[in-house]
Amino acid sequence: xxxxxxxxxxxxxxxxxxxxxxxxxxxxxxxxxxxxxxxxxxxxxxxxxxxxxxxxxxxxxxxxxxxxxxxxxxxxxxxxxxxxxxxxxxxxxxxxxxxxxxxxxxxxxxxxxxxxxxxxxxxxxxxxxxxxxxxxxxxxxxxxxxxxxxxxxxxxxxxxxxxxxxxxxxxxxxxxxxxxxxxxxxxxxxxxxxxxxxxxxxxxxxxxxxxxxxxxxxxxxxxxxxxxxxxxxxxxxxxxxxxxxxxxxxxxxxxxxxxxxxxxxxxxxxxxxxxxxxxxxxxxxxxxxxxxxxxxxxxxxxxxxxxxxxxxxxxxxxxxxxxxxxxxx
Amino acid sequence: xxxxxxxxxxxxxxxxxxxxxxxxxxxxxxxxxxxxxxxxxxxxxxxxxxxxxxxxxxxxxxxxxxxxxxxxxxxxxxxxxxxxxxxxxxxxxxxxxxxxxxxxxxxxxxxxxxxxxxxxxxxxxxxxxxxxxxxxxxxxxxxxxxxxxxxxxxxxxxxxxxxxxxxxxxxxxxxxxxxxxxxxxxxxxxxxxxxxxxxxxxxxxxxxxxxxxxxxxxxxxxxxxxxxxxxxxxxxxxxxxxxxxxxxxxxxxxxxxxxxxxxxxxxxxxxxxxxxxxxxxxxxxxxxxxxxxxxxxxxxxxxxxxxxxxxxxxxxxxxxxxxxxxxxxxxxxxxxxxxxxxxxxxxxxxxxxxxxxxxxxxxxxxx
Numbered sequence: 001x002x003x004x005x006x007x008x009x010x011x012x013x014x015x016x017x018x019x020x021x022x023x024x025x026x027x028x029x030x031x032x033x034x035x036x037x038x039x040x041x042x043x044x045x046x047x048x049x050x051x052x053x054x055x056x057x058x059x060x061x062x063x064x065x066x067x068x069x070x071x072x073x074x075x076x077x078x079x080x081x082x083x084x085x086x087x088x089x090x091x092x093x094x095x096x097x098x099x100x101x102x103x104x105x106x107x108x109x110x111x112x113x114x115x116x117x118x119x120x121x122x123x124x125x126x127x128x129x130x131x132x133x134x135x136x137x138x139x140x141x142x143x144x145x146x147x148x149x150x151x152x153x154x155x156x157x158x159x160x161x162x163x164x165x166x167x168x169x170x171x172x173x174x175x176x177x178x179x180x181x182x183x184x185x186x187x188x189x190x191x192x193x194x195x196x197x198x199x200x201x202x203x204x205x206x207x208x209x210x211x212x213x214x215x216x217x218x219x220x221x222x223x224x225x226x227x228x229x230x231x232x233x234x235x236x237x238x239x240x241x242x243x244x245x246x247x248x249x250x251x252x253x254x255x256x257x258x259x260x261x262x263x264x265x266x267x268x269x270x271x272x273x274x275x276x277x278x279x280x281x282x283x284x285x286x287x288x289x290x291x292x293x294x295x296x297x298x299x300x301x302x303x304x305x306x307x308x309x310x311x312x313x314x315x316x317x318x319x320x321x322x323x324x325x326x327x328x329x
Numbered sequence: 330x331x332x333x334x335x336x337x338x339x340x341x342x343x344x345x346x347x348x349x350x351x352x353x354x355x356x357x358x359x360x361x362x363x364x365x366x367x368x369x370x371x372x373x374x375x376x377x378x379x380x381x382x383x384x385x386x387x388x389x390x391x392x393x394x395x396x397x398x399x400x401x402x403x404x405x406x407x408x409x410x411x412x413x414x415x416x417x418x419x420x421x422x423x424x425x426x427x428x429x430x431x432x433x434x435x436x437x438x439x440x441x442x443x444x445x446x447x448x449x450x451x452x453x454x455x456x457x458x459x460x461x462x463x464x465x466x467x468x469x470x471x472x473x474x475x476x477x478x479x480x481x482x483x484x485x486x487x488x489x490x491x492x493x494x495x496x497x498x499x500x501x502x503x504x505x506x507x508x509x510x511x512x513x514x515x516x517x518x519x520x521x522x523x524x525x526x527x528x529x530x531x532x533x534x535x536x537x538x539x540x541x542x543x544x545x546x547x548x549x550x551x552x553x554x555x556x557x558x559x560x561x562x563x564x565x566x567x568x569x570x571x572x573x574x575x576x577x578x579x580x581x582x583x584x585x586x587x588x589x590x591x592x593x594x595x596x597x598x599x600x601x602x603x604x605x606x607x608x609x610x611x612x613x614x615x616x617x618x619x620x621x622x623x624x625x626x627x628x629x630x631x632x633x634x635x636x637x638x639x640x641x642x643x644x645x646x647x648x649x650x651x652x653x654x655x656x657x658x659x660x661x662x663x664x665x666x667x668x669x670x671x672x673x674x675x676x677x678x679x680x681x682x683x684x685x686x687x688x689x690x691x692x693x694x695x696x
């Protein structure tokens with residue numbers, strides 16, 4: 001018989017106790033292994049960054065990751081974008097009655113491995129179970145705390161005309177991996193999500209003394225949404241060179257087939273960095289070896305993102321609207 | 330990106346076009362895929378002064394009648410029905426509120442509990458029907474001659490296997506009759522066409538040659554990549570400047586003169602030509618495909634006793650889709666463009682599909 005989550009697992013009784021002990025305790029970092037109502041933290045000195053995010057991805061497991069890895073890496077990456085070293089996470093799980101325990105164990109193992117990779121400890125958590133049909137297998141919410149290591153604030157309002165725009169790697173792998181898994185597209189070779197921690201790259205930029213005016217991770221809505229938000233917040237005009245934007249060939253081909261634009265696809269291990277021109281070379285030297293590129297610059301002018309095509313024509317880069325749906329032909 | 334490699338070719342084609350052009354020609358690209366590429370890559374910015382490209386009606390999502398969408402909405406609201414279609418059909422608004430929660434598109438019906446599934450291939454509908462023998466699976470089958478053969482294959486297999494719980498809500502359309510209707514309208518003023526390469530890959534060139542013989546305009550079969558579109562424009566203007574009304578095939582590595590005979594035979598076997606109302610366009614003689622006997626037993630209109638969309642008038646709307654689809658207006662001429670009409674809340678179908686002219690302008694030109 002397949003072991004499955006039952007409503008009683010969320011009831012607070014012995015079933016719940018056993019589930020926590022068997023599956024989840026491995027995640028917590030209390031040396032005594034004793035559960036308590038709240039975690040008490042000792043953090044290194046400095047300003048504290050705090051963020052939270054919910055994770056509802058379908059399918060729960062996909063090439064290159066799963067919801068567990070996403071929930072740790074995604075929240076740790078949000079901290080990194082504030083120039084903060086990720087340190088502690090909370091984890092709330094909403095499980096749907098009927099979820100296979102074997103799947104839950106895999107997700108928990110993945111959470112633990114990702115936490116280890118990101119250097120964060122999961123220090124507090126909560127588990128609830130909802131009736132069948134009222135959840136989508138697993139919903140996860142993680143909140144994260146980090147300590148800011150950037151000497152200056154990293155913020156959209158620090159963006160200046162003349163700044164340069166870089167991306168940390170090629171775009172769209174996560175979006176294509178999820179679309180392929182969701183719609184049963186048999187991509188050959190299969191494409192894995194780019195889901196990965198961003199702090200190591202940010203840390204190396206800071207260590208090299210690169211002044212970071214702004215950082216933004218390119219999650220839902222992709223490069224287009226992120227840059228649109230930044231240009232709007234900064235009240236400045238961004239000009240991109242389309243052929244400088246790195247896109248892997250299988251991503252470009254799949255987008256072509258389905259009618260998507262790589263700049264609209266989600267990423268889970270990529271960010272855009274805005275740096276002053278005198279720091280461009282240092283940033284480029286660190287990001288280019290990992291697939292990154294200089295993609296454009298910031299100009300005075302109306303808040304918009306313009307893109308120059310390889311043919312010398314220009315268009316606006318706008319955020320995608322609504323759900324991304326494969327086109328008919 | 331891959332297309333960047335074609336920049337030198339595109340630049341030299343643009344120069345050739347400029348050198349060739351002596352008059353302000355007006356051309357129409359028929360296919361929505363071409364419209365999207367033109368706006369996406371800004372190819373219209375590379376044209377000689379005075380040359381106009383009109384975006385044609387070749388977006389099957391855009392021209393599917395509101396009454397067909399209404400039929401799909403009413404079926405999707407029934408508990409026994411699994412309604413499935415291609416992705417961008419799920420966002421097309423019908424003529425008003427549906428039975429389920431007042432939703433006016435299939436995504437809304439799905440959010441309100443309707444069982445609406447997205448397919449990437451029609452044969453997935455067959456698998457769904459066999460997986461759920463107690464449910465009624467309805468495939469909203471749209472598209473030009475490009476997707477019609479796949480629907481025909483589905484119909485043939487469904488009948489051969491005797492699948493009792495699968496029906497087709499058919500809205501397949503044909504391109505050439507619409508081109509004929511455009512040329513018959515003196516207000517439009519199209520002097521030459523870029524024809525849809527993928528459609529011709531199925532149908533071949535004979536029907537276009539008959540059109541050219543009747544209407545005396547050059548037609549160039551075109552691909553969809555920037556350099557293919559530019560090459561087709563050069564070929565078309567060359568014919569216009571020389572006063573030659575011929576069909577030229579600028580997509581020869583894909584399109585053969587006789588098309589795909591196997592696919593054509595399949596279409597012939599399963600479908601017959603009918604007059605069909607096109608949304609925002611009116612009735613197009615011979616502009617639709619309908620299931621012929623014995624495949625008509627798969628007809629969802631018949632199975633569920635739905636009203637014939639051909640008999641239902643188009644709803645009144647603020648949308649100027651008709652003028653846009655006929656090339657009499659650009660999306661930006663519409664007061665609703667980007668204000669009350671957006672891809673999230675489309676008033677008309679050209680704002681829905683990425684191949685619709687309004688959606689393409691919204692995506693790349695919105696100010």
